[in-house]
Amino acid sequence: MFIATPRSLWCAIALLALFGCAPDDPVVAQVGDVALTKAEYLRFVERLPPGLQSEDARDHLQSLVDQELLLQEARARGIEQSDEVRYQLNALVRKQLSQRYQAEVLAPQVEVTPEEVERTFVDMGFDRERLFARILVRQQRDVDRVLQALHEGKPFAELAQRFAANDLFAPQGDGVVGWIGRTQAQRFAIPPQTFLSLPVGQVAEPLPLAGGWQIYRFVEDRTADKASYAEEAASAAHREKWQSRLQIEVETLSRSLNLQLDHGGLQALLAEPNLADSLAALPLYRFDGGAIPLGEYLHDLRSIGFRGALQDSAQVVSLARAALLPAYLMTAAAQRRGWDREAEFAEWRERKRKALVLQQLTKVETATKAIPSEEEVAAYYEANKTRFRTAESVHINQLLAPTREQAQKLREALANGSTVSELLARPGVETHGDPHDGALRLRKVVRARYPQLVDAAFAAEIGEWDGPVEVLDQFAVFRVRQKEGGDIQSLAQARARARGILEARRQNELMDALIQRLRAERASQVALFAESL
Template structure:
């Protein structure tokens, strides 16, 4: 198990402790690292996260480990700042995003202040949830109507086992009837857990809105630690309060976003939107400069807003705003549904930012502090990423790992496959009829498949495993070579798979095994590099820790544990 300080660095959860000293006037400073400071509140926040969320044991020893972890973290931030990261275009772009997020956060807190209050009942229920484990099943749907239809079918007597095979692309969930196994606190979406905590055993829930869609849940077993006492509650109450406050902020932001989306009532030009999907998924060919300029002027979405200057966005407006989102957010766009949700998210973000500025929150003195904290976290993540990439894992270590675990480094049985992915069952049925009539799979895939790159590859997926095929695996592997399997519903779209030859299981070559071995060795090697970097930086930057400043927190921890 990693030392607590290493765990702290690995989690990367705390956005404080990088502001300049003058922005911390009036706060108790626990440590000064280079130009940055670590305050008592930073330590308390990090301690609460480690003890409550990461499950580390509490106490004075843990508190000191947290301080050392924050000092190590700050050293990486100080090095990045000293080496000029704040003068880069990447930093400026990230800061613009941080300011937008901070404005949205301030607007949320101002608008929904009453909903953010933490009550004693909140604390007690959350403490009980933290000590509860569940055994549950669920069915997933992208929208409320589909989830409700699944619930009605369950209440009419159909089983989770049968419906899971229709619902999940994930082969494990499809085969297990949506069985999640045993899970505990903070392992599932907060909304999912809240329902699972209250739902009577064996009952089917109403559709539950989560961050990714909707779930219909059945809890088969639930166990809460029977030894919970008032003393145990008192031991963790400060940490629980911080956790509840953070969760309420996140929940409030999510609810406000949904409300604003409904207020905006976005209305898409379907022809323009379908064409944008075709471009995004690689189905449509590229455009020359003149056609591209004209395309960018095409109206795409209209909306209702008193805060924004315009009441419509063109394709160019959307593309320009999408460029300001993170790579992870842009990568989540895989199809029409996710693209629509992405654009609506851009609209909500801009509307909330405009409302915040209209309310004068861009002049709120808290804004600079929030942005500074968020940029500290961003700088820390960049510093960690650079450190991880700076020194490769030795080739002899990779080869030794592969040789020592031959059973882990085997290529599973695979089949060659080609795919056509379309929006509707009717489209899929029509294409299947044309395939059965003798038309070319390659040509139809190039012309019609929504899958990224299909227009170039003719739908060729190459050799695929059972895990990659998800719930289509059994049907595809059981089919004869040359057979077309489907149509099968896959997350709101419909797939046709042409089954090719079988490639039996075999030992991986060193080149094939190397990425998996590298992944296995990445964490221990990264940890060594981190320790070495921190030791080096202790010589470069001054560190002053005031242990006496920890006294109020130490007293609170000791009192809670006594």
């Protein structure tokens, strides 16, 4: 849509286009007193998602103008300067600058020696594997019965046999899953301390799992192969050293930036849990070059999931030191280095600011108008039931080999009676699934990464080995164990999603209406210069 303007304004804009910008960056649109240049237009188009791309450059230019109209409307409503926008933008800036500070200043100082990896390998229990056996039960009463039977001396394997159908990971029916290390223990919900300290033969406290309980013990211990856990031990050693270095840096910056707790702000925060607007700007902490206002402190806590009431000064300080102060202090250190004044950062910050302003304008414009009634949600569900299905998935056992020929030999070995665990012990045989039986759950959402495997698995019959199929740079054979999903959901199950669809649709309609109104109201203030594109 190209909007005519009065002759005098048009002439002024034309002169601005000719003389107000560099020759290689001409003005392509004027919206009030804001001139939009070709460089801004190109950056805008570059970031459009594929679904919004158009072959007509004028469509993109109009979208850029519409964005500016919305930004000016937000400015007129006071949204641009609102606390919500300011707090969110400050949080994004802190995240960007503190992450860069960590990457460029701290990371080069954290190097792990082979001796430190060796010490971690032993101290954290990577040097031991334990033969894991369990009994999976569905009901609480079965937990009590199994524990009572074990107390009376019934053999663990005999009791496991009664519930063998519940456990696909213990193929022999005796409850023995196999040898596991510290890393695999986490996959079975076993707490690290229990893995390290539970005596052989002793039954652990039952663990609640999705759909039941796990009663378990360790049958035997053995020394782990160092090579099998070298990567995990190195990662753990690096994490430990990184946390230590980060803590030192925070303490160093606290001193160099003269960090001080403001006791007046602290008392005001504790005295008024529902902070009044007049108190939001009071500082909780001060440091050279900045402060942490009470309002921003509370906003930051909410953004990381804190919802409770602040109890006392110790809790306020503890939360700040654990979750907030590191980012504030590293941001201040980054600003001392001038990183926030770099052109690339300034462009990034302005882009984020505009996005937050538009987001908040949308929230204000549609907050109460976009909510559908229960009747509307139910009607939409009834008219679109087939859209609301449970997620489809396929459970498989998978083996991977470097070549198609080797994968075919694996399939032949399986047909001749070899087990998955036996084949996984062979050199060069891998899996994306569980390291013991190759168990893997596939959803259609991963088709983009594994197209041939997903298509083949969803088409295959249950219980039959299939393949080879190409998977990235390897070849897979697989067996479908179970298929689930694809059923139409009830209204109760689909209600939240149906409401979300209607809200999004109504939100788009309301924002489209706002854009149309702004175009009409400010037509005399807008001029487009498509010939400069």
